[in-house]
Amino acid sequence: MHAVTDKPPGWLGRSVERLEDAALLTGAGRFVDDIAPPPGTLAAAILRSPRAHARIGAIAIDAARRLPGVAAILTGADVAAMSAPLAAGIKAPLECWPIAIDRARYVGEPVAVVVASDRYIAEDALDLIAVSYEPLPAVVDPIAAMQPTATLLHDKLGANIASDRSFCYGDPAAQFAAAATRIAVSVRYPRNSCTPIETYGVIAEYAASDDAYDVTANFMGPLSMHPVMARALRVPGNRLRLRTPPDSGGSFGVKQGLVPYIVLIALAARLAGRPVKWIEDRLEHLSASVSATNRVTKLAAAVDADGRVRALDWDQIEDVGAHLRAPEPAALYRMHGNLTGAYDIRHVCVRNRVVLTNKTPSGLNRGFGGPQVYFALERLMQRIARELGLDPLDVIRRNLVPTGAFPYRTATGGLLDSGDYAGAIERAVAQGTLAELRARRVNARGQGRLYGIGYAAVVEPSISNMGYITTVLTAQERARAGPKNGAFATATVAFDPLGCVSVQIASTPQGQGHRTVAAQVVADVFGLAPADVRVLGELDTARDAWSIASGNYSSRFAGAVAGAVHLAAQRLAAKLKRAAATQLNVAPDDVVFAGARAQARDNRDNAMAFSRLAAATHWSPGLMDAGDHALRETVFWTPPELAAPSDADAVNSSLCHGFIFDFCGIEIDRVTGAVRVDKYVTMHDCGRVLHPGMVAGQITGGFAHALGAALYEEFAYAPDGSFLSGTFADYLVPTAMEIPQPLMLHMETPSPFTPLGAKGVGEGNCMSTPVCIANAAADALGVDQVELPLLPARLAAHFHPREEFPKGTTAATAVAIGARQGDGAMTLHGRGVVEIARVPQDVWAMLLDAKTLAAIIPGAGAIEKLSETHFRVDVTLGVGPVRGDGHALVL
Amino acid sequence: MPRLSADRQHSVRFELNGREVEAQAEPRMLLSDFLRHVLAMTGTHVGCEHGVCGACTVEIDGMAARACLTLAVQVEGARVRTVEALAPGPGRLSILQEAFRRHHGLQCGFCTPGILMSLDIFLRAHPAPSEIDIREYLSGHLCRCTGYAPIVAAALDAAEKLREADIIG
Amino acid sequence: MKPARFDYIRAETLAEAHAALAAHGGEARVLAGGQTLLPMLSMRLARPGVLVDIMRLHEIARYGIERDVIRVGAGVRQAQLQKMFELDKVQPLLAKALPWVGHAQTRARGTVCGSIAHADPSAELPLVLVALGGEVELSSARHRRKVAGEEFFTGPLSTARADDELVEAVTFPSRRPGYGYAFREFARRHGDFAIVACAAVARTDGARLAIGGVGDRPVAREFAQADRTSLTEALDAFSWELDARDDAHASAAYRRALVRQIGHAVIMEAEQCRV
């Protein structure tokens, strides 16, 4: 029996079991490759460029076209004829197409799409397509790409720099002049990706009679990409119906990268005149879906002798890969409002450059822009401590935004909504027993072990301002384009004639349990149980409420979407109370929803079943207020704090800012250089916690991604643009053996800006953990420079004894060894290309993997499979032609 | 000696989740595709098709097996179990499945069927595993959502509950 | 990632398997556990015309102790051998190395002979075979022969097996009294192929150390007792002989350093295990 009380039963804040799980645990999930496509659907396979940079000559498709079962083959020429380039956020003479048109600019770029009766036959047909490539020099390093002599990726642009913007806030020059010292770091953040276990999937159909596309894809938004896709397909927005399946196998930003593939497969369906389905395979995913940006950052601080930072000077060079694909260069601007991190620093200058290289185009990825920024900022804080002989934690403490200063306007325009950074740190230090960890370090070092402690203090932005990306434009350009801002969240709550409650959200969940939390929110408002509330998470742009901000990114669910659900439910509740008031003969304010009943506040026997009340609104509309009979409420909520960038380029890039403080102790193995995380403590303040179990899951999940980025994962490219991380045996995703369990600590300072006081929590560890571990490694080794990922071989180079050539080595042998292996340092990537064409069966039989083929070819290093018949081998020593049945391996 | 020619469909007969089934496959068809697209058993997922992620793990003749590393024609006459067979009945969950739900051992649920199949087999053979046993065993699976901690907790809890059920049962 | 077309032969007797291999030779691939062959097929790195499935051949699905060796037939899965009664007493090196072979889920399917026949230079089982001085039994319609492990591996993924031959069994010498065995491996992640793997067999008069993951095949070296004092120097020379290479995961110099250090440790450990 439920007590009669004003307070709702309070599902929020409890770790209720997820409504999603029963289906997922029994194999009854409905992922994109599970749902039955329309009858007659064909399968697509994509031929991809084996080369990082080449002009494309003839594409011979006749043999493939003749293969029984093949229905259509789409090439760049078709795409150019049927569609328009994907629009980008920068005004520059750059064309971004979903397929290579005349020129391939990265390994894996689509060159042709085969549509056939099934995927096996489609892949057979790929083998029969012959493409003639005229190789061009490739440029992989962003610094090299900026040189005037560098090969151009986009000729019309005239350079490989797509954008170069400088910003100044306060008077940094004066502060640098006045400060005791200038301390700087120069860092590179590598390429990586969160690689969801489910790959991309698209089912597309074109109705010629309507000139309309109907696409189902496990796309995660943002729906600001919908107009981009509609324009590319050259249809009005209302003729691109985009739907998402009920379940999606993880995204972490990555499934934003479906955009070009949605366009490509939609065009393939149009060309084939049949529905077409494409399920990306893992090799495609690794080489050519999307990647986080790699970034080269120089960051300098004007510092007082006590470690107080007066000003920052950022120089960020963002490598977006071969195309500037919308919404990039967003990763470079997402953190713009919080470039000062958790610190009270009033003077900042920034130079941001966006550079194109022969790599996969970049896009959203968990932490989006954060890992890159905080790797520089928190390495800098440690460096300041080191150079000034201070404790790194004291340097952090000395610079924090003071407790009581919230909401705090940052130098660059961000508005830090709430927090108690110093308090959070002290709690973490106490509850995480930092003192004990320090003792452990003393002890370990006493035994000659390599033990280090690292720290990171991070502000985690969430709920992006849809206008932050326009900071890349000048104020004049912005004025011409019109203001962009806000962060619409939408939610719909409705009653059916049996009085049951349905909820529709446009947050395209990818595993985060949105349906459960939405049900908790609504259950609390109506006095129901979450299981009574039916929540639909799949989106249909033709029927559902959505806006450009819809989607599953910038950790916006808890703060924005759950809040919109709450507001919609409250609106209906208010109406319903008025209806109930008439029936119960009390004032509307005295109606209480609890225990699945509507009842009088003072007399719980004066009550009616909630379902009867809600149903009655259908059957007797007269019960409702005249003029407001709506049984369905849709809320569009956007926070006023998210204004467009100011004329002075100040921008509140995100609505909410959580706080994270991490510290860890690591040990580096003296023999192997392997890092063992001994202890990891992560303190989070993400505002009000709606579901502790899910918050914990977001933290452990984000931590795992971050640990991967710190220690294992990298999309590696050879200098010639060959891709070296093409399988899950090469791109090392950590397993249960590699991921330790972090100690999670919490405190709650609710956000004043969101309806429920919640903030995002999903991305923070991707920002804090890589640099925290890197700081610990630098501490363990006593070095200034550490590079991610922390490869054992790289770390060991700091302490392995210097090698001497064995006795009796002649000069010639030594040179040969040196040439083959680098000079003892890590020369991991090769210096040339060997191409093996049309190797006969018996040789094929010997080729399993990169390693093996590399070993077969003298002097070969890494090797990459380019296509069924082509390999690219990294060569570190000149090799003569190697013959295989008369077909040369061409150097 | 049976020789199945490359470009023809051949009948494959086996036991799937306790029922005899028969369907057609070319020799090259992977078991993962056969289960999902020919037999419409979409609970078994595909995450890499090269044997690393474990999403496709099923049980073949009592052993864990990657369906993506198995040809459909190889299971002729075999006993195959998939995630669809784990629950004791409609609307019910097994002890292991319940433990996953309780501990939030899944988020997107894409890796989950493979992990459940693996653990189901493992816990039968190892009723009292340590955490490190479970972690080592789970290292044959990739999960990108959970960070593994809740999966390990669910497995340990399930092991305990299964032991209790064994004693009572 | 779907295989190209092939014929599939389900051999029901050893003679049938031999006949199929004799008929198709280089066009054919033997399908056993499939844990390495299937990815090759799906990536179309291997395009055999014919697959010969040998997993229904009961006569080669056995393992057991025969005189002073453990003989493992071609149908025996890695997990089966790992579960052999008192394996750690019968051959401690196998017991120590098997948990490092892939993951439990791949060991449940992958065969011992398959791993040997595949001859990956970083794989554990070829290393153990070489360290122990085991043999490979090859059979075909023509003949049967035995090849010492060290001669069987001729390079990366290359062996002395002729096209028509089947690796019918491998034999690992059983533990000998007075011998000690040790195994260590370093890989980036648990279950990955080794960056460096070391297997040592210690005797009263010296030790044998085999290294995987560095050269183009597993390589063993004897360290006579006289060498003991200069073990460090001998290991250094060995590390250079292996012709290590750089790759995306480790430099050659790093691999040599691990050979010296882990090699040393593993010999010492084997020495201590001598009983």
Ligand code: FES
């Ligand atoms: S799909 Fe089979 S192991 Fe990844």
Ligand code: FES
């Ligand atoms: S729950 Fe998403 S991959 Fe494991």
